[in-house]
Amino acid sequence: MTAPAPSEKALVPFVSVENMMRLxxxxxxxxxxTELTDVIEADFRRWELFxxxxxVASHSREGVIELMPTSDGEIxxxxxxxxxxxxMAEGLQTVTAFGLLADVSTGYPVLLTEMTLLTAxxxxxxxxxxxxHLAPKGATTMAMIGNGAQAEFQALAMKAVLGITHVRLFDxxxxxxxxxRRNLEGSGLTVMACETSQAAIxxxxxxxxxxxxxxxxxxxxxxxxxxxxHINAIGGDCPGKTELHRDIxxxxxxxxxYPPQTxxxxxxxxxxxxxxxxxxxxxxxxxxxxxxxxxQITLFDSVGFAIEDxxxxxxxxxxxxxxxxxxxxxxxxxxxxxxxxxGMLQRAKD
Amino acid sequence: MTAPAPSEKALVPFVSVENMMRLxxxxxxxxxxTELTDVIEADFRRWELFxxxxxVASHSREGVIELMPTSDGEIxxxxxxxxxxxxMAEGLQTVTAFGLLADVSTGYPVLLTEMTLLTAxxxxxxxxxxxxHLAPKGATTMAMIGNGAQAEFQALAMKAVLGITHVRLFDxxxxxxxxxRRNLEGSGLTVMACETSQAAIxxxxxxxxxxxxxxxxxxxxxxxxxxxxHINAIGGDCPGKTELHRDIxxxxxxxxxYPPQTxxxxxxxxxxxxxxxxxxxxxxxxxxxxxxxxxQITLFDSVGFAIEDxxxxxxxxxxxxxxxxxxxxxxxxxxxxxxxxxGMLQRAKD
Numbered sequence: 001m002t003a004p005a006p007s008e009k010a011l012v013p014f015v016s017v018e019n020m021m022r023l024x025x026x027x028x029x030x031x032x033x034t035e036l037t038d039v040i041e042a043d044f045r046r047w048e049l050f051x052x053x054x055x056v057a058s059h060s061r062e063g064v065i066e067l068m069p070t071s072d073g074e075i076x077x078x079x080x081x082x083x084x085x086x087x088m089a090e091g092l093q094t095v096t097a098f099g100l101l102a103d104v105s106t107g108y109p110v111l112l113t114e115m116t117l118l119t120a121x122x123x124x125x126x127x128x129x130x131x132x133h134l135a136p137k138g139a140t141t142m143a144m145i146g147n148g149a150q151a152e153f154q155a156l157a158m159k160a161v162l163g164i165t166h167v168r169l170f171d172x173x174x175x176x177x178x179x180x181r182r183n184l185e186g187s188g189l190t191v192m193a194c195e196t197s198q199a200a201i202x203x204x205x206x207x208x209x210x211x212x213x214x215x216x217x218x219x220x221x222x223x224x225x226x227x228x229x230h231i232n233a234i235g236g237d238c239p240g241k242t243e244l245h246r247d248i249x250x251x252x253x254x255x256x257x258y259p260p261q262t263x264x265x266x267x268x269x270x271x272x273x274x275x276x277x278x279x280x281x282x283x284x285x286x287x288x289x290x291x292x293x294x295x296q297i298t299l300f301d302s303v304g305f306a307i308e309d310x311x312x313x314x315x316x317x318x319x320x321x322x323x324x325x326x327x328x329x330x331x332x333x334x335x336x337x338x339x340x341x342x343g344m345l346q347r348a349k350d
Numbered sequence: 351m352t353a354p355a356p357s358e359k360a361l362v363p364f365v366s367v368e369n370m371m372r373l374x375x376x377x378x379x380x381x382x383x384t385e386l387t388d389v390i391e392a393d394f395r396r397w398e399l400f401x402x403x404x405x406v407a408s409h410s411r412e413g414v415i416e417l418m419p420t421s422d423g424e425i426x427x428x429x430x431x432x433x434x435x436x437x438m439a440e441g442l443q444t445v446t447a448f449g450l451l452a453d454v455s456t457g458y459p460v461l462l463t464e465m466t467l468l469t470a471x472x473x474x475x476x477x478x479x480x481x482x483h484l485a486p487k488g489a490t491t492m493a494m495i496g497n498g499a500q501a502e503f504q505a506l507a508m509k510a511v512l513g514i515t516h517v518r519l520f521d522x523x524x525x526x527x528x529x530x531r532r533n534l535e536g537s538g539l540t541v542m543a544c545e546t547s548q549a550a551i552x553x554x555x556x557x558x559x560x561x562x563x564x565x566x567x568x569x570x571x572x573x574x575x576x577x578x579x580h581i582n583a584i585g586g587d588c589p590g591k592t593e594l595h596r597d598i599x600x601x602x603x604x605x606x607x608y609p610p611q612t613x614x615x616x617x618x619x620x621x622x623x624x625x626x627x628x629x630x631x632x633x634x635x636x637x638x639x640x641x642x643x644x645x646q647i648t649l650f651d652s653v654g655f656a657i658e659d660x661x662x663x664x665x666x667x668x669x670x671x672x673x674x675x676x677x678x679x680x681x682x683x684x685x686x687x688x689x690x691x692x693g694m695l696q697r698a699k700d
Contacts, residue, residue: 009442010367017360017680021698029695056406058421060454065426067417071408076415080428080450082457088688092359092456096682100430104410106442107432116683120691152692176689183692329679330367332446333466338438339526341470342502342533345379348371 010334013326015113015316023316023325024117030160033153036125037132037161040311044129047281049073050307054261062086070306076102077310079115093149095119101313109331111317115309120150122312123304124157126257127232130300131162131206133283133290134255135230139205140165145197145219146211146235147171147180154208154234155180159189162206166190170200198224208232209243222247227295233267234302244299246270252297255280255290257305266301277301360684363676365463365666373666373675374467380510383503386475387482387511390661394479397631399423400657404611412436420656426452427660429465443499445469451663459681461667465659470500472662473654474507476607477582480650481512481556483633483640484605485580489555490515495547495569496561496585497521497530504558504584505530509539512556516540520550548574558582559593572597577645583617584652594649596620602647605630605640607655616651627651 015023024032043050055068063084070077081097088094097115102108131139142158144151147169158164167189171177177193184191194200197219201207207229209219222245225231231252235243244267256262256277268275280300282288291298320326335344365373374382393400405418413434420427431447438444447465452458481489492508494501497519508514517539521527527543534541544550547569551557557579559569572595575581581602585593594617606612606627618625630650632638641648670676685694 014679017683018698021695024695025699051408053406056403056417056419058401058419058426058454060421060423062455063457065419065421065452065454065457067406067419067428069406069408069415069417071410071415073410076408078417078430080452080459082452084455084457087456090456091686091688092458093682093684093688093691096458096684098459098681102415102430102432104408104415105412105434106437106440107413107415107434108442108446109430109448114681114683117691117695148689149691179687179690179693183690183696329364331448331464332443333367333464334443334446336441337529338441338443339498340529340533341443341467341499343529345371345374345467346533348368349375 010330010332011328012109012112012331013320014329015320015326017114019325020114020117023320030156032121033125033157033160036121036312036315037129039315040125040308041129041284043307043311044281044284052258068306068309070310071104074104076104077313079309099309099313101317111313113316118312118316120153122308123150123234124153126302126308127154127234128157128161130255130280131158131230131232134298134300135162136205136228136294141204142206142208143168143201143204145170145200145209147176148210150210151180152183155184155189156187158206168192168194168200168204170194170197206230206232210235211243218245219243220248221245225297229297231299233299242267242270252299254299254301256301257303262301262303265303268301360680360682361678362459362462362681363670364679365670365676367464369675370464370467373670380506382471383475383507383510386471386662386665387479389665390475390658391479391634393657393661394631394634402608418656418659420660421454424454426454427663429659449659449663451667461663463666468662470503472658473500473584474503476658477504477584477652478507478511480605480630481508481580481582484648484650485512486555486578486644491554492556492558493518493551493554495520495550495559497526498560500560501530502533505534505539506537508556518542518544518550518554520544520547556580556582560585561593568595569593570598571595575647579647581649583649592617592620602649604649604651605633606651612651612653615653618651
């Protein structure tokens with residue numbers, strides 16, 4: 001049984017988890033985070049061009065599976081991503097993902113890749129991109145509340161893009177904090193493990209919250225947040241999941257990715273439907289103000305949006321080209337005569 | 351640079367085009383079509399259980415890219431599929447597809463597979479399943495109008511499931527007809543190439559239309575269709591694309607997969623929004639009548655639905671188990687400690 005070799009059009013570059021790790025180390029993780037930040041910012045600049053739809057979610061008792069498609073008219077992308085908070089207790093990832101780029105003009109896929117790692121990288125890069133426009137100038141210190149799978153990526157992105165030098169960690173589980181501290185050894189960051197979230201935010205100009213329970217929680221209360229800080233609220237991304245007390249939202253100026261999605265999933269689901277928000281892309285293009293003064297509390301209410309995945313996929317496609325960090329998989333049937341799909345199948349028998 | 355071997359949970363079985371062809375020949379194509387027909391019918395029996403949403407389409411000037419998700423509460427599936435009628439002129443497939451099954455309780459993928467071939471197989475099996483309930487008893491002859499990539503699959507499914515013995519072919523391109531005739535040599539079917547569609551439908555109890563132009567077309571007119579035939583209209587599946595004259599629809603009893611989708615994409619888009627249709631799953635469960643008498647014209651206005659892909663994916667998952675017809679790909683990052691995604695990345699460097 002010798003099938004004819006698949007044609008070149010049938011082969012799609014596939015980046016496995018192992019190859020993604022190799023690619024990241026080949027480039028250097030901080031450089032990846034910096035370049036991703038720039039690629040995402042470039043796509044936020046042309047925000048209006050994109051097809052935008054809220055993600056297509058399939059909810060179950062245990063979690064959610066989502067498809068996040070978008071297109072700029074030339075390239076189409078989607079990400080498959082799950083969110084299962086109870087997975088961790090079973091030794092599984094809360095969030096896993098993979099994604100695809102396709103050519104709009106033919107519908108043929110041009111890249112298939114793991115996106116669990118890539119989502120962590122693009123989420124951190126998006127946070128850094130927002131902080132570049134919203135954090136107080138000269139910020140040196142970030143508090144990191146929630147020391148799970150995202151923590152180190154966030155810290156390194158803020159170091160690489162904003163130049164922060166100090167990270168103050170807190171998690172309700174000291175083992176998570178210890179894991180993060182150990183992983184950041186040798187990174188050049190000064191890392192302090194704190195015993196309360198109150199202690200962690202002392203002296204921090206940037207507060208990143210990244211906790212994952214699927215329930216209303218209050219990680220930060222109003223009296224904890226001083227004037228002038230930037231809050232980077234990335235934890236949770238589903239209805240019923242918040243991290244901040246609503247009084248903080250009343251004092252802060254809030255920036256979001258895509259309002260129709262954030263009003264359902266973000267911190268602002270606690271607020272009235274007319275709670276004012278600024279779209280981050282308008283800050284990037286200069287159509288709206290970012291941080292206006294030193295006293296202002298800015299909040300990036302991040303839930304993650306398909307365009308950030310589009311940017312990350314585009315980046316990976318460009319960066320794997322000419323390297324050995326991918327395999328070619330025959331995902332697409334491509335007979336010589338496109339009408340002769342059956343003939344292709346039949347000839348594979350001989 | 352030696353990454354640790356990925357854990358078993360990180361590995362997803364992937365069925366390439368080549369392996370799908372091997373699997374089909376290993377089982378035998380007519381047996382695959384028969385078994386698929388039964389698996390699809392079994393899922394139609396529990397239709398009410400499924401999450402049903404119209405597909406998520408991204409339209410462009412040249413075509414459409416769609417995501418088709420569904421779930422029965424235990425297993426989630428989606429298919430990526432494009433439709434680009436102009437592709438054929440460039441030597442590309444009009445329709446290519448791949449799909450995924452995932453475990454609803456963890457969100458972890460359990461199968462990734464090519465679906466260009468599998469879609470052709472499941473489309474033919476769905477047609478056979480509908481014809482089993484709607485075609486006149488003892489049908490021996492099918493007319494096949496449109497001799498593209500679907501034609502042979504349709505003919506073999508009707509042979510394997512219904513026992514037809516004769517196929518009468520017509521296509522506006524005689525080369526397409528000749529390709530189909532040649533491919534069906536040795537299949538046990540008596541095949542006749544016809545010079546007009548009028549000639550092709552002579553004596554046929556089943557008329558299958560499968561043409562692909564993205565525009566309103568009339569493949570069949572009213573005077574061509576005699577009493578008692580079953581029409582299996584599978585070509586086209588988008589707004590603006592029909593094959594039958596509306597007078598035929600006025601005389602026929604029409605059966606559909608999922609009315610909200612078919613009213614937009616199917617033949618019945620020509621008709622008033624209250625044009626009566628019967629849902630095929632209700633015929634399968636006995637809640638609605640299929641063919642009632644010998645004079646009736648039955649029409650299966652097929653556009654393809656996510657549950658058929660779900661069934662096909664489930665079938666492939668069960669059938670590749672224990673065989674060599676798949677590869678394991680590390681699509682999912684799965685660190686030993688799920689919170690230690692960064693540590694996994696870091697250790698891959700050493």
